[in-house]
Structure formats: C-alpha cells, structure tokens
C-alpha cells in the first residue's frame with residue numbers, strides 16, 4: 127500500500143484510509159456487527175494505516191472497535207464537538223467540552239496518545255472564538271495528541287482553521303465536488319497541511335451503478351439528499367467521467383477514486399466501504415501507482431464536467 131507524508135507530523139500514512147461512518151450504521155443504515163469487524167480487520171491485513179472515525183459514530187462504538195482491532199502502529203483520526211447528551215444533540219466547541227470529549231474518546235480508543243483529533247464540522251463562528259482550537263493546542267503541547275485539525279464543511283472554515291494552526295483538514299473532495307479543495311490549495315501547500323479527502327464516491331453515486339429510480343431506505347442520509355430529479359441529473363453527469371475508463375481504469379468507481387489520488391494535495395482518500403467486498407474492490411481499483419489517470423484524459427475532464435453542468 128503506497129504512503130504519503132502526513133502533513134507536518136513527520137509520519138507517513140497510506141494513501142487509502144478507512145472511514146467508519148458508513149460502517150457505524152448511522153449514515154446509511156445498519157451493517158451486521160460481524161461484517162463491521164471483518165472490514166476493519168481486512169483493512170489492517172491489506173496494509174491500511176489510517177483510520178477515520180468520530181466520537182458520535184455508533185455513539186462511541188466505532189472508537190471502541192478501532193481501539194480493539196487496529197494495531198498501535200496505525201493512525202486513528204477521531205473527531206469531537208457534538209454533545210449527544212443534549213436533546214436534540216448540540217454542537218459544542220467550547221474549551222471545557224472539547225477537553226471532556228477528548229478524555230472520553232481516549233478512554234474508548236484505549237491509547238496512551240491519540241494520534242489526531244479534529245473538530246467535527248464547526249461553524250465559522252464557533253471556530254472564531256478560538257476555544258476549540260485552543261483546547262486542542264494545549265493537548266498537543268502536553269503530548270496527548272500528535273496533531274489537530276478540523277473536519278470542514280466549507281472552504282471558509284478550512285481556511286480559518288489553517289490560519290489558527292490546524293495541521294489537518296478533512297473535506298469532501300471528488301470529481302463532482304472539487305471546488306473547496308481548489309479554493310484552499312495555496313494555503314494548504316504553503317502550510318504543509320494534511321488533507322483527508324472524504325466522500326470520494328459522492329456517497330456511492332460515482333460508482334455509477336444506480337438508476338434514477340433508486341430508493342434509499344429510511345435511516346439512509348441519501349433519502350434526504352437527492353430528489354428523483356436531482357438523482358437523474360447527477361447520473362447523466364457521470365457521462366463526463368466515462369472517457370477516463372480505459373486501460374487499467376476498469377470502472378467509473380476506479381476513475382472516481384483515481385481522480386482523488388491524482389491530486390498531490392491529498393494525503394489520503396478516506397474510503398467508505400460497508401462490506402469487505404467493497405473494500406477489496408476499492409483497494410484493487412486504486413491501481414499500482416501514479417499516474418493514476420492519463421494526463422490527457424485528466425486535462426480534458428474539467429471542460430467536460432463544466433459542459434455537463436458540474437460547478438467547479
């Protein structure tokens with residue numbers, strides 16, 4: 127498994143990371159307990175050394191599973207900032223809450239030092255108070271975490287976090303959603319910030335297997351994300367990616383994943399498989415190294431996406 131520099135940490139991590147939101151059952155509906163553990167173990171066997179989770183995934187269950195299954199040489203990134211004890215759950219990034227949430231995450235992970243902690247989708251206003259970043263900087267100075275950062279819902283939040291010293295940002299990045307990473311490219315490279323690219327398949331859409339009539343089960347976030355008309359439009363836009371499927375790029379899924387890996391700003395593509403079969407497909411189709419896609423095909427992609435109506 128190929129590795130990339132993990133921002134300013136001085137470490138290397140695999141360019142494919144394993145995300146655990148889909149496995150937790152929270153985002154896409156339930157996954158059998160045994161399959162969750164099989165996916166985690168298989169990722170370890172395949173050589174993955176970066177695992178992404180959050181305190182809220184499975185209400186802490188994913189942190190416990192990762193703590194039990196993932197070897198100590200692998201890096202676990204967790205996120206905090208959602209107070210599930212409130213009804214409805216409330217976002218909190220004040221220093222006291224961040225410190226308490228960190229202690230709970232560390233206990234569940236069972237590690238002496240937590241590798242990376244991210245603030246989980248703070249608003250620009252929450253970040254501007256400086257309290258959450260301040261609490262994480264103190265933990266870093268005390269040697270309890272190696273690095274801190276932000277899972278950002280926008281380029282503005284990612285940029286503000288980097289300006290406050292964040293060493294990592296986790297951000298949506300895929301062929302249909304590239305503008306946020308493009309907007310922060312300069313500040314990312316100037317500051318040596320690690321980028322965890324999530325949603326590389328646009329929640330499954332870019333795998334190219336769906337019909338416009340696809341129904342999503344209750345509890346699957348995609349039921350609220352797209353109307354049938356939206357889905358039909360997005361599926362038609364996949365045609366812009368089809369010329370990438372040639373030679374060793376055997377599927378749209380492979381093209382979508384390799385699009386992300388082709389960007390040198392990306393430290394790791396955080397995969398979201400919900401079964402061992404999906405994990406193995408993704409690892410196999412990532413290919414054997416650069417160039418992930420042909421330069422000419424990549425160069426023509428932007429204009430094809432624009433013509434298809436994808437905002438870049």
Ligand SMILES: NC(=O)c1ccc[n+]([C@@H]2O[C@H](COP(=O)([O-])OP(=O)(O)OC[C@H]3O[C@@H](n4cnc5c(N)ncnc54)[C@H](OP(=O)(O)O)[C@@H]3O)[C@@H](O)[C@H]2O)c1
Pocket residue numbers: 144145146147148149154178179205246247277278296324325326327328329330331333379396397398399400403404405407408
């Ligand atoms: N704000 C945040 O911090 C945040 C937000 C989102 C995600 N994340 C992290 O990023 C990870 C990935 O995000 P994501 O769920 O948006 O990722 P994604 O890869 O864009 O979407 C995951 C979905 O893609 C489909 N899929 C996965 N592997 C496949 C394969 N081999 N073939 C066909 N379809 C496949 C599955 O859909 P089906 O279930 O339909 O098969 C799966 O539910 C999460 O687990 C989490 O760790 C973080």
